[in-house]
Amino acid sequence: MEELQKALQDRGLTVTGLPEKGRCLYTTKDFYPGEVIISQEPYVCVPNNSSSISRCDGCFASSNLKKCSACQVVWYCGSNCQKLDWKLHRLECQVLSRLDKEKRKSVTPSIRLMLKLYLRRKLQNDNVIPSTATDNYSLVEALVARILFELIIWFNQFGLVLCFSYNKSLMPAFFNNLFGKDMSDIDEKQLLLYAQMANLVNLILQWPEISIKEIAENFSKLACNAHTICNSELRPLGTGLYPVISIINHSCLPNAVLVFEGRLAVVRAVQHVPKGAEVLISYIETAGSTMTRQKALKEQYLFTCTCPRCINLVTGARMMAAVASCFEILILMELEDWKEALAYCQLTIPVYQRVYPQFHPLLGLQYYTCGKLEWFLGDTENAIKSLTKAVEILRITHGTNSPFMKELILKLEEAQAEASYKLSSKDE
Numbered sequence: 001m002e003e004l005q006k007a008l009q010d011r012g013l014t015v016t017g018l019p020e021k022g023r024c025l026y027t028t029k030d031f032y033p034g035e036v037i038i039s040q041e042p043y044v045c046v047p048n049n050s051s052s053i054s055r056c057d058g059c060f061a062s063s064n065l066k067k068c069s070a071c072q073v074v075w076y077c078g079s080n081c082q083k084l085d086w087k088l089h090r091l092e093c094q095v096l097s098r099l100d101k102e103k104r105k106s107v108t109p110s111i112r113l114m115l116k117l118y119l120r121r122k123l124q125n126d127n128v129i130p131s132t133a134t135d136n137y138s139l140v141e142a143l144v145a146r147i148l149f150e151l152i153i154w155f156n157q158f159g160l161v162l163c164f165s166y167n168k169s170l171m172p173a174f175f176n177n178l179f180g181k182d183m184s185d186i187d188e189k190q191l192l193l194y195a196q197m198a199n200l201v202n203l204i205l206q207w208p209e210i211s212i213k214e215i216a217e218n219f220s221k222l223a224c225n226a227h228t229i230c231n232s233e234l235r236p237l238g239t240g241l242y243p244v245i246s247i248i249n250h251s252c253l254p255n256a257v258l259v260f261e262g263r264l265a266v267v268r269a270v271q272h273v274p275k276g277a278e279v280l281i282s283y284i285e286t287a288g289s290t291m292t293r294q295k296a297l298k299e300q301y302l303f304t305c306t307c308p309r310c311i312n313l314v315t316g317a318r319m320m321a322a323v324a325s326c327f328e329i330l331i332l333m334e335l336e337d338w339k340e341a342l343a344y345c346q347l348t349i350p351v352y353q354r355v356y357p358q359f360h361p362l363l364g365l366q367y368y369t370c371g372k373l374e375w376f377l378g379d380t381e382n383a384i385k386s387l388t389k390a391v392e393i394l395r396i397t398h399g400t401n402s403p404f405m406k407e408l409i410l411k412l413e414e415a416q417a418e419a420s421y422k423l424s425s426k427d428e
């Protein structure tokens, strides 16, 4: 902790504990809109591969992939990504290669994330890869777990084995007696799932020194600390664990935003964050009603949000209409009904302006879509206005250096050049 505080101090940050929230990240200097507050490479990450989509384990690209010939589970786009990942994959490859074909199919991204967590811990313990103040397993140990952690400890104290023999009809009564309270359906299902997944990880690793209880506890940590890694357009690509970024608490009116540059997690201020303020991001889609947001936060993160928006009960009824329209825009674009897609997009913008803060990635992306559609349909003048708004917002949330932003800025310049060319040809 001391080492972490020192590393954070140099960046104008500090960690403080509050009884109602646990650890919180505070600023010790001013941060301004668009400024990077903190960035971190993942402790571990995996692409969200499935039977229908595969991505490179290194950069999450989805083209020109080759499967690792030994384990037949992991994909790479080329030797560069394969080499960079080799130290960790060498160990993972050994354990995966021991599995028969059927068992390999049960190695889901969540199972792989857990395997990689233990394998990376081993590599750092053996000094094969270095540990630093912001990249070490003790930061994973410090993460909060869901309440099920207590249940797992109880399981262990009572000498019960977490395994497939969990008796669904008997166990809830056992827990209710134990805690004198009703166990919700979610707790029950979650506990069973963590136990099964922990059992599988244990079977794959075959390391006598780690217990199923410890693995199950780590699954419960992943549930409220791991982040979905998205591309610049906020499409999900994978999952990663960023133990320092995970110290940041939630607000439905956040002063910072988390975006990803490849696998790097970057937290940027979206308003002036004065010295001494808590850095807050949003864990969920904030366009929902207060009730929807509170329910999502309670279910996944087990707390009741008391941010100003939740307390003042800012209405969210109109917000859902905007989100619904967003899906319709995507469908219309797939159908190449550009005019209708633009009409929907233009409709959603005033709603987004109401429900999102001034600098919100979704608002910026909506302006971008609008601008592209307007330009495509020949309305260069409005396209320039929309693309300008998109640049204004996304340069704050995404910075200006990513290929995505460079492409957006180039599009705006092209639209501006086209407009001035049209104007000059008119004058002639």
Ligand SMILES: C[S@@+](CC[C@H](N)C(=O)[O-])C[C@H]1O[C@@H](n2cnc3c(N)ncnc32)[C@H](O)[C@@H]1O
Pocket (backbone or CB within 6 Å): 020, 021, 022, 023, 024, 142, 143, 144, 224, 225, 246, 247, 248, 249, 250, 251, 300, 301, 302, 303, 304, 305, 306, 307
């Ligand atoms: C990703 S962790 C954030 C860091 C955490 N406070 C810690 O001590 O490590 C998520 C957990 O933090 C707590 N948390 C986050 N935002 C909160 C908030 N606005 N109010 C109360 N608790 C919050 C909840 O326990 C949640 O499950």
